[in-house]
Amino acid sequence: MKSVLFAAALALLGAAATTAQGRALPPSPTDTIVVRLPNKVLMTLVVRDAQQLRQLPQYHLDSLVARLGGYIKQADEAAQKASTDRVTVQYFPNQDQPGQGLPEEVRITTRKRGGAARTNRVDVALDKAFGLKLEIDENGKKSYSTHRDERRQAERDSARQARNEQQSSSTHVIFDLGLNALVNNHVERAAGQPGSAPPDLRTGGSRYVSFGLNFQQRLGGRRSPLYLAVGPEFAFNNYMLEGNYKWLNQNGLTSTVLETSGRQYQKTKLATSTLTVPLMLQLNTHGHSHFRLGAGGFVGYRLASWTKLKYFEEGTTYKDKDYGSYNLNDWQYGLQGTIGFKTLTFFAKYSLNPLFRDGQGLQAQTLSFGLRLLH
Structure with a gap:
C-alpha cells in the first residue's frame, strides 16, 4: 500500500x-x-x-x-x-x-x-x-x-x-396521549349492592391526556448523561363504560349499574382533571442515537370530576353532565417511566393507591400508557 x-x-x-x-x-x-x-x-x-x-x-x-x-x-x-x-x-x-x-x-x-x-x-x-x-x-x-x-x-x-x-439544564413542553385501564379490582368494588357490576372499560374511549412542562437538571459533570426531571402537568382521565352501563353515585357509594329503563346510551363515562408533579431520574444520550430512559414517581391532586351520559331519544341527542366528587380519592400517587429513541417516546403511569376511597367505590388502581408526542 x-x-x-x-x-x-x-x-x-x-x-x-x-x-x-x-x-x-x-x-x-x-x-x-x-x-x-x-x-x-x-x-x-x-x-x-x-x-x-x-x-x-x-x-x-x-x-x-x-x-x-x-x-x-x-x-x-x-x-x-x-x-x-x-x-x-x-x-x-x-x-x-x-x-x-x-x-x-x-x-x-x-x-x-x-x-x-x-x-x-x-x-x-x-x-x-x-x-x-x-x-x-x-x-x-x-x-x-x-x-x-x-x-x-x-x-x-x-x-x-x-x-x-455545557448545557446543564433545559425546559421542555410535553404532551402525552394514551389510554386508561383499571387493574387489581376487588370484590368490594360495588359494596355488595344489587344491580352493580364490575367495570368493563371501552378501550378507545378511556383516554389519558396530559400536557405540561419538564425541567431537566444535569447531575454530575458536564458530560454526564444523567438528569433530574421535574415539572407540573395537567392530566385528564376518562373512564368510559362498555355496553349500557352507567356510573351511579348513591347512598355514599359509587358503582357501575346496568340501565333498566330502556334508554340506550351512546357514551357513559367518568372523567377527572388532575394537577400532577412528576419526579424522575432520566438518562439522555446525545448525538445520533439520542436514547432516553426515565424512571420515578408522581403525586397528583384532583381538581374536578364529572360524569357524562350521551343518548338519543325521540330524534334528539342529549348530553347530561353532572359534577361531583364521586367518592374519588383527592390525592393520587404512583410510579411512572419513559423510554424513547430519537423522536419516539413511550410512557406508562401506575397509581399505587385506589381510584376511589376505601369502602366507597370500586377498589382498583389506574394504569395509563401511551405516546409522548412532545418532549
Missing part, C-alpha cells in the same frame, strides 16, 4: 509538473488531482501551483501512510466514546518531531459504527497552503471537499459537542 501510494504520487508529480510548465497556473485558484488506488481508496491532491508538487517528495509519503494507520485507529476509538455521531481529531506531527519533514497538521473526521455506510475522512495539511485529503468509503462513493470545507465542518462539530456538554 505504501509503495503504491508513493509511486503514484511521484508519477503524478512529474506529469503535473510538466503540464504546469506548459501552461502557467494562476496563483489564486486551486487544482484538484485524484489518484485512484486499490480497495476503492481515493487520494486527492489540492495544489495551487507546480512548485507545491515539486515539494511533495520531502514529506515522505510512505512514512505518512504508516502514521495515518495509527492516527485513524485513535480517532475511531474516540468517535465510539463521543456523544456525537461525528468527531474530528487533530494531530501535529511536525511539532512533535521537528526537522523530520513531517506534516504540519493531520485532521481526521470519523463517524460511529452502525450506520448503513461508514466513512473515514483524513485531511493532511503538509503546510499552510498545500492540502492532501485521503477519503475511504466502504460503498465506493466519491466525495470531494476543500481544506476550508473540512475546517469549517470541524469547527461546527466542535461547537455542537461543546453545546451538548
Whole structure:
C-alpha cells in the first residue's frame, strides 16, 4: 500500500509538473488531482501551483501512510466514546518531531459504527497552503471537499459537542396521549349492592391526556448523561363504560349499574382533571442515537370530576353532565417511566393507591400508557 501510494504520487508529480510548465497556473485558484488506488481508496491532491508538487517528495509519503494507520485507529476509538455521531481529531506531527519533514497538521473526521455506510475522512495539511485529503468509503462513493470545507465542518462539530456538554439544564413542553385501564379490582368494588357490576372499560374511549412542562437538571459533570426531571402537568382521565352501563353515585357509594329503563346510551363515562408533579431520574444520550430512559414517581391532586351520559331519544341527542366528587380519592400517587429513541417516546403511569376511597367505590388502581408526542 505504501509503495503504491508513493509511486503514484511521484508519477503524478512529474506529469503535473510538466503540464504546469506548459501552461502557467494562476496563483489564486486551486487544482484538484485524484489518484485512484486499490480497495476503492481515493487520494486527492489540492495544489495551487507546480512548485507545491515539486515539494511533495520531502514529506515522505510512505512514512505518512504508516502514521495515518495509527492516527485513524485513535480517532475511531474516540468517535465510539463521543456523544456525537461525528468527531474530528487533530494531530501535529511536525511539532512533535521537528526537522523530520513531517506534516504540519493531520485532521481526521470519523463517524460511529452502525450506520448503513461508514466513512473515514483524513485531511493532511503538509503546510499552510498545500492540502492532501485521503477519503475511504466502504460503498465506493466519491466525495470531494476543500481544506476550508473540512475546517469549517470541524469547527461546527466542535461547537455542537461543546453545546451538548455545557448545557446543564433545559425546559421542555410535553404532551402525552394514551389510554386508561383499571387493574387489581376487588370484590368490594360495588359494596355488595344489587344491580352493580364490575367495570368493563371501552378501550378507545378511556383516554389519558396530559400536557405540561419538564425541567431537566444535569447531575454530575458536564458530560454526564444523567438528569433530574421535574415539572407540573395537567392530566385528564376518562373512564368510559362498555355496553349500557352507567356510573351511579348513591347512598355514599359509587358503582357501575346496568340501565333498566330502556334508554340506550351512546357514551357513559367518568372523567377527572388532575394537577400532577412528576419526579424522575432520566438518562439522555446525545448525538445520533439520542436514547432516553426515565424512571420515578408522581403525586397528583384532583381538581374536578364529572360524569357524562350521551343518548338519543325521540330524534334528539342529549348530553347530561353532572359534577361531583364521586367518592374519588383527592390525592393520587404512583410510579411512572419513559423510554424513547430519537423522536419516539413511550410512557406508562401506575397509581399505587385506589381510584376511589376505601369502602366507597370500586377498589382498583389506574394504569395509563401511551405516546409522548412532545418532549
